[in-house]
Amino acid sequence: MSYSDNTHGEAHHGEHDDHGPAPGLMRWVTTTNHKDIGTLYLWFSLLMFFIGGGMALIIRAELGAPGIQFVDPMFFNSMTTMHAIVMIFGVVMPAFVGLANWMIPMMIGAPDMALPRLNNWSFWIMPFAFTIMLSTLFMDSGGPAGGWTLYPPLVLQMGDSFAFVIFAIHFMGISSVMGSINIVATIFNMRPPGMTLMHMPMFVWTWLITAFLLVATIPVFAGAVTMLLTDRFFDTSFFSAAGGGDPVMFQHIFWFFGHPEVYILILPAFGIVSSIIPTFARKPLFGYDSMVYATASIAFLSFIVWAHHMFTTGMPLAAELFFMFSTMMISVPTGVKVFNWVSTMWRGSMSFETPMLFAIGFVIMFTIGGLSGLMLAITPADIQYHDTYFVVAHFHYVLVPGAIYSLMAATYYWIPKWTGNMYDETLGKWHFWISTIFVNVLFFPMHFVGLAGMPRRIPDYSLQFADWNFVATIGAFGFGFSQLLFVYIIVKCVKGGKKATGEVWEGARGLEWTVDSPAPYHTFETAPVINESTLTR
Amino acid sequence: MVANAHKLVAGKMLLLAVGMFGFGYLMVPMYDIICEITGLNGKTGRVSIAEANSQAVDEDRLITVEFVANVNSSGAWEFRPNVKEIQVKPGELYKATYFAQNLLSVDVVGQATPSVSPSAAAPYFNKTECFCFTRQEFEANSTKDMPLTFIIDPKIPHNIDRVTLSYTFFKSPEQS
Numbered sequence: 001m002s003y004s005d006n007t008h009g010e011a012h013h014g015e016h017d018d019h020g021p022a023p024g025l026m027r028w029v030t031t032t033n034h035k036d037i038g039t040l041y042l043w044f045s046l047l048m049f050f051i052g053g054g055m056a057l058i059i060r061a062e063l064g065a066p067g068i069q070f071v072d073p074m075f076f077n078s079m080t081t082m083h084a085i086v087m088i089f090g091v092v093m094p095a096f097v098g099l100a101n102w103m104i105p106m107m108i109g110a111p112d113m114a115l116p117r118l119n120n121w122s123f124w125i126m127p128f129a130f131t132i133m134l135s136t137l138f139m140d141s142g143g144p145a146g147g148w149t150l151y152p153p154l155v156l157q158m159g160d161s162f163a164f165v166i167f168a169i170h171f172m173g174i175s176s177v178m179g180s181i182n183i184v185a186t187i188f189n190m191r192p193p194g195m196t197l198m199h200m201p202m203f204v205w206t207w208l209i210t211a212f213l214l215v216a217t218i219p220v221f222a223g224a225v226t227m228l229l230t231d232r233f234f235d236t237s238f239f240s241a242a243g244g245g246d247p248v249m250f251q252h253i254f255w256f257f258g259h260p261e262v263y264i265l266i267l268p269a270f271g272i273v274s275s276i277i278p279t280f281a282r283k284p285l286f287g288y289d290s291m292v293y294a295t296a297s298i299a300f301l302s303f304i305v306w307a308h309h310m311f312t313t314g315m316p317l318a319a320e321l322f323f324m325f326s327t328m329m330i331s332v333p334t335g336v337k338v339f340n341w342v343s344t345m346w347r348g349s350m351s352f353e354t355p356m357l358f359a360i361g362f363v364i365m366f367t368i369g370g371l372s373g374l375m376l377a378i379t380p381a382d383i384q385y386h387d388t389y390f391v392v393a394h395f396h397y398v399l400v401p402g403a404i405y406s407l408m409a410a411t412y413y414w415i416p417k418w419t420g421n422m423y424d425e426t427l428g429k430w431h432f433w434i435s436t437i438f439v440n441v442l443f444f445p446m447h448f449v450g451l452a453g454m455p456r457r458i459p460d461y462s463l464q465f466a467d468w469n470f471v472a473t474i475g476a477f478g479f480g481f482s483q484l485l486f487v488y489i490i491v492k493c494v495k496g497g498k499k500a501t502g503e504v505w506e507g508a509r510g511l512e513w514t515v516d517s518p519a520p521y522h523t524f525e526t527a528p529v530i531n532e533s534t535l536t537r
Numbered sequence: 538m539v540a541n542a543h544k545l546v547a548g549k550m551l552l553l554a555v556g557m558f559g560f561g562y563l564m565v566p567m568y569d570i571i572c573e574i575t576g577l578n579g580k581t582g583r584v585s586i587a588e589a590n591s592q593a594v595d596e597d598r599l600i601t602v603e604f605v606a607n608v609n610s611s612g613a614w615e616f617r618p619n620v621k622e623i624q625v626k627p628g629e630l631y632k633a634t635y636f637a638q639n640l641l642s643v644d645v646v647g648q649a650t651p652s653v654s655p656s657a658a659a660p661y662f663n664k665t666e667c668f669c670f671t672r673q674e675f676e677a678n679s680t681k682d683m684p685l686t687f688i689i690d691p692k693i694p695h696n697i698d699r700v701t702l703s704y705t706f707f708k709s710p711e712q713s
Contacts, residue, residue: 114543177554185546189539219554223561238565241650242609242707249568253561314656 020521029124032116033521034101039418040123041098042411045091046487048130049404052086053480055079060442060476062459063469076459077145078137084148088265089172090130092399095407096268097122097179100207103414104183106512106519107201109192109528114185122179129171136161136168147457149254150225152239152247156232166229173218180211180218187211194530198292201510201536202285205292206271209299213260213267216303221257224250248313255306263302266366266398267295269406270337273359275510276413277341278536280356281348282507287340288537294333294340301330311382320379327377331370338367353505354428358409361401361436369397372447387457390450396443400479401436408435408486415493416500420518423493431489434482442475510536584663584688586630594628595691598698601625602689604633605703612647612708613640619682627661627691634682635668635704639675646709647673649683654701661690662700672709 021027021036028040058079062070071079101119105112113119137143141159144150155162187208191200200208227238228250237243239250270291278285285291307315307323315323341363350356372394376382385391408431416422445468454465461469500517511534515523528534602625604618615638625631639645649669653659668683675681689700 115547118547181547181550181554184550185543188546189542215550215554216557219556219558220561220564223558227562227565241705242611242648242709244648244650246568246572249565252568253564256561256564316656 030120032112032120034105034113034116034119035418035519035521037113037119037123038098038100038102041094041101041126044123044126045095045098045407046490048086048090048094049483051134052083052091053483055083055086057476057480059083060473063461064473065470066461066463066466068460071459073459074142074145077147077457078143080457081144081146081148082134082137085133085144086130087399088148088261089169089176090126092265092403092407093176094126096207096210096265097176097183099203099268099272099407099410099414100179100183102418103512104186104204104207105190106515106523107204107510108187108190108195109511109524109530109534110186110190111522111525113182114189115182118178119182122175122182125171125175125178129168129175132164132171133168136164139164149251149258150228151254152228152231152250155228156239158232162232163229166225169225170222173222176214177218180214183207183211184215192524192527192530195535198289199530199535199537201271202274202288202291203268203271206267206274206295209295210264210267213264213299213302217257217260217264220253221261224253224257227253248310251310251313252307255309256303258309259306260299260302262395262398263298265403267299269362269366269403270295272406272410272413273341273362274337275536276355276359276409277344277363278509279413279505279507280353280359281345281350283344283348284509284537285340286343286346287336290336291340294336297333298330301326301333305330308377308379308382311379312386324377324379328374331374334370338363338370349507351506353412354423354425354432355409355413357429357432358405358412361432362405362409365401365405365436365439366398369394369399369402372397385450387455388450389446389454389456392456393443393446393450396446400443401439408432411486411490413505414512415490416504417512417515417517417519419494419497420500420516421493421495421497422500423489423497427485427489427492431482431485434485435479438475438478438482440475442472442479445469445472445475510534584665586665589630589663589665589686589688592628592688593691594626596626598627598691598695599624600627600689600693600697601699602631602633602687603699603701604635605701606635607703607705609705609707612645612706614638614647614706615640616704616706625689627689627693630665630686630688632684632686634684636680636682637673637675637706638680639678642677644677645675647675647706648709649673649704649706652703652705654703655697658693658697658700661693662702663688663690669704 021033022030028036031037058071059076062076101113139161141161143161144155144158144165146155146158187200187204227236230236231238231240231245237245239245239247241247274285274291305323305327307319308327311320311323372390376385376391376394412423412428449465449468452465454461502516503513504517505513511528512519514528514534601622603622604620606616606618608614608616615636617636619634619636623631623633637647651667651669653662664685664687667685669685673681673683
């Protein structure tokens with residue numbers, strides 16, 4: 001198997017002897033193999049996707065008609081809060097880390113991640129963190145219900161289970177920071193000769209920048225929630241006006257983390273789409289350099305736009321103008337990216353396999369979400385849109401047919417490499433089309449009710465919003481249940497199917513396609529030769 | 538050697554992470570300083586009586602100052618301004634009082650926090666003395682008239698002709 005010819009194995013002799021995974025369940029607990037850990041991350045986020053999705057369906061069921069139907073308002077509030085926490089920290093982030101684990105070493109030609117034991121830790125913290133987080137729902141004082149943004153003073157009125165929420169958030173943060181440190185070390189230190197920074201696949205580039213964002217912002221969030229914790233239990237007054245603190249200050253600290261965080265949730269998606277579109281357009285990525293610079297610009301700008309989440313807190317005009325224009329500036333590098341994806345497809349020999357469908361769906365629907373974001377950036381308009389369903393429509397368009405579609409595209413694109421089997425193409429196409437129809441039925445009407453003034457995070461609403469809410473609820477159940485098809489396709493592919501070749505896709509370029517399918521347990525134990533044919537650009 | 542390179546990168550990144558954790562806390566004093574300079578969040582200024590007396594009075598302008606009182610849900614007070622609004626000339630020192638009664642039959646300590654609206658007026662609204670500067674101790678069921686003296690800087694923008702000074706009375710957090 002693989003490239004392990006062991007000519008260099010003095011000290012590591014025996015350890016590299018073509019061995020596969022350890023037998024039994026302990027393989028998964030003790031593994032330091034980047035592919036195993038990637039797999040664990042991906043299964044974990046799939047499980048969390050259904051937990052978070054179930055919460056979304058409870059929310060939509062309640063909102064299917066005006067009045068209180070199924071759940072009491074307090075539980076509704078903890079559902080909206082938990083849904084966000086689970087989807088952000090339990091689905092999108094771990095899934096991207098899982099893809100990074102699987103693909104980055106194979107894409108740059110490294111044998112494993114730089115710090116394999118740390119890698120094991122990064123993953124295994126997550127199930128504990130989420131067990132603690134979800135367990136608060138069953139405690140006497142209930143789960144967090146003040147929104148995932150944890151604004152004081154509301155969040156400080158929560159019962160004692162608040163301590164568990166903060167503890168779980170700290171664990172998630174530690175996991176993300178460790179994972180990111182590992183990714184940076186891998187990319188900086190483990191590239192073979194010839195794999196220069198400006199020759200790395202786009203997915204590696206976007207993850208490198210994302211990792212820096214994570215290391216720079218997660219600790220700020222950790223600090224903010226620690227202040228909440230001491231305010232709640234140890235009589236400090238960071239955010240309590242009674243002791244001279246200021247609740248608005250929390251919003252500044254939170255969004256200083258929170259805005260880069262939303263780019264953490266989308267930059268790796270840009271990398272995935274930038275890998276998939278060239279493959280199925282059978283052309284190299286258009287404007288590679290500008291893609292790299294655009295990603296870096298977006299990351300930089302993400303640090304100076306945070307207060308656009310706070311236009312209604314009463315900032316002076318100068319600050320409102322600054323944050324409005326800096327926010328609008330982000331659409332320039334993002335526009336460069338969309339332009340480059342379209343230009344990559346231009347006059348390409350395109351074919352429309354499932355990963356390509358999801359990637360094109362991403363480009364179109366992410367752009368819709370981006371445009372509504374531009375509308376929200378306009379300060380005077382935002383004062384009208386703030387905290388309405390228009391905001392909900394906006395961020396769900398960039399996160400569901402955005403980030404989640406990129407994850408599905410990535411799954412279809414690389415699953416033949418992971419399992420050695422082709423997935424069921426017919427079912428994959430069905431999955432795409434059903435999802436795409438329902439996701440628009442679900443989220444598009446939210447623009448209308450939002451512009452009409454329906455507030456978010458409230459279990460009841462005025463009668464005039466009833467029709468579109470009912471439509472959105474139909475979309476939600478349609479989209480939710482069509483994801484069972486996704487699981488079926490994955491399980492079917494893992495169990496068997498048409499054997500995949502090493503290259504898998506006709507137009508695929510890059511090192512990961514030069515190894516067998518399924519990828520051997522150890523790859524690139526000797527550095528591969530980098531040349532024109534193995535580079536993505 | 539390779540392992541050392543990994544440790545170096547990991548160490549630097551860890552340093553960045555720890556530094557950013559500290560930066561999160563550094564944002565607290567930074568926030569106060571920025572609020573003080575810009576008058577954001579209605580944080581009012583404080584001047585000495587000597588400074589206040591040295592300011593020239595602008596006889597041509599009259600600004601209405603409204604007084605508002607709130608009690609936070611943590612406390613049990615009767616709390617109101619003795620006069621709801623007064624007309625003031627910029628540059629002249631004025632005195633106002635708030636009335637407070639402890640509605641509990643135990644001793645309590647309260648703390649008032651001020652806020653000025655519009656926030657553009659806050660940097661020009663200066664106090665020489667205020668009951669909000671210190672903690673207010675109340676014996677069971679006792680009442681108090683609490684004073685403040687303030688002066689509006691004559692440099693206050695001309696479009697402002699009405700300023701609202703609002704106080705929220707809290708139970709002091711140390712004795713909760």
